[in-house]
Amino acid sequence: xxxxxxxxxxxxxxxxxxxxxxxxxxxxxxxxxxxxxxxxxxxxxxxxxxxxxxxxxxxxxxxxxxxxxxxxxxxxxxxxxxxxxxxxxxxxxxxxxxxxxxxxxxx
Amino acid sequence: xxxxxxxxxxxxxxxxxxxxxxxxxxxxxxxxxxxxxxxxxxxxxxxxxxxxxxxxxxxxxxxxxxxxxxxxxxxxxxxxxxxxxxxxxxxxxxxxxxxxxxxxxxxxxxxxxxxxxx
Numbered sequence: 001x002x003x004x005x006x007x008x009x010x011x012x013x014x015x016x017x018x019x020x021x022x023x024x025x026x027x028x029x030x031x032x033x034x035x036x037x038x039x040x041x042x043x044x045x046x047x048x049x050x051x052x053x054x055x056x057x058x059x060x061x062x063x064x065x066x067x068x069x070x071x072x073x074x075x076x077x078x079x080x081x082x083x084x085x086x087x088x089x090x091x092x093x094x095x096x097x098x099x100x101x102x103x104x105x106x107x
Numbered sequence: 108x109x110x111x112x113x114x115x116x117x118x119x120x121x122x123x124x125x126x127x128x129x130x131x132x133x134x135x136x137x138x139x140x141x142x143x144x145x146x147x148x149x150x151x152x153x154x155x156x157x158x159x160x161x162x163x164x165x166x167x168x169x170x171x172x173x174x175x176x177x178x179x180x181x182x183x184x185x186x187x188x189x190x191x192x193x194x195x196x197x198x199x200x201x202x203x204x205x206x207x208x209x210x211x212x213x214x215x216x217x218x219x220x221x222x223x224x225x
Contacts, residue, residue, distance in 0.1 A: 001169070034211035036152075043202060043215040044152065050211075087152055091209045094166045096142075096154040 002026055002090050004033075006099035012107040013078055021073040021102045023088035028068045032092035035064055035073045038101075039084040047086075048073060078104070109133040111203050111216035118222045119193055129186040129203030129216055137161075137181040140207040143188045145199035146218070155201070156188065159208060171197075193223045 003026040013019055023033060031051035036044040046055055048064035051071055061076040075082055083106055088099040115127040127143070143155040156177040157166045165177055176189040186203050201219050204212035 032209065036212075038152075043217055044212075045215075046211050046213050049213075055213075089152075089154075089211070091206075091211065094157075094208070095168065096157070098152040098154065101151045 001095050002029060002093050002097055004088050004090055004097055004099035006086075006088060006102050008102060009100070010103045010105060012105050014107045015080055016077055018074070018076050019078055019104065021075075021086055021104075023066075023071040023073070023099050025069045025071070025090060025092075029090050029092035031067050032090055033064075033066070033071045034089045034091065035062075036087045036089065037082075037084050038087065044087065075104075080106075109205070109214045111205065111214060113201065113203050113216045113219035116201065116219035116221045118224065120225050121194060121223055123193055124189070124191045125193060125221060126190070127188040127201055127203075127219060127221070129188075131184045131186065131203075131205070134205070136179075136184040139205050140164075140210075141177075141179060141186045142204045142206050142212060143175075143177060143186075144202045144204055144212065144215075145197075145221075146202070147196075147199045150199075153199075157206075157208065158186070164208065190221070193221075195223050197221060198223045 005024045007022045035048040038044040052064045085101045110132045113129045158177045174192045178187045203216045205214040206212040
């Protein structure tokens with residue numbers, strides 16, 4: 001199985017700051033990584049697909065980068081509605097896996 | 108508007124069975140692969156199973172292989188998950204999500220709770 005390691009587990013920031021969340025794969029997965037946001041008591045929402053491709057309806061402050069084993073989700077100027085948990089997920093192998101998540105919390 | 112509505116959850120004793128359903132609307136169901144993903148209380152997301160649009164390709168997570176069966180009825184726009192030999196560690200919110208093989212999960216249902224306890 002491909003293991004995805006997300007860091008940090010928790011990130012405390014002030015609204016208006018810009019942040020980067022990391023996702024590292026246990027083997028090269030090209031750009032087969034996707035990012036999701038899950039707010040409390042809600043279903044996950046797709047934010048970024050294939051490492052860097054934007055999704056219709058998602059604010060432009062969210063962006064993704066990376067290939068191979070190292071990936072980053074960036075949020076430019078965090079807003080109050082962004083405080084939630086973020087997961088990465090790989091679709092490179094037939095055993096799809098998620099990272100353990102990064103919780104973005106208000107400092 | 109794409110909608111996925113799960114049902115069939117509840118409280119079940121260890122070792123018993125349960126069948127979940129997910130009714131899809133707002134898109135051509137027969138054109139898309141579908142998935143079940145679960146989330147234990149207070150935990151992260153775990154992919155459970157995938158079925159291709161025509162049911163030719165099916166994959167399972169190792170944790171459920173041999174106990175769970177994913178299936179679909181394209182005439183009824185419905186996805187299923189038959190769960191047998193349930194264990195306490197299967198307790199989770201179960202989501203159905205649209206996504207072809209190799210693609211992201213672009214739409215999710217609201218989830219249905221399964222609790223395995225005596």
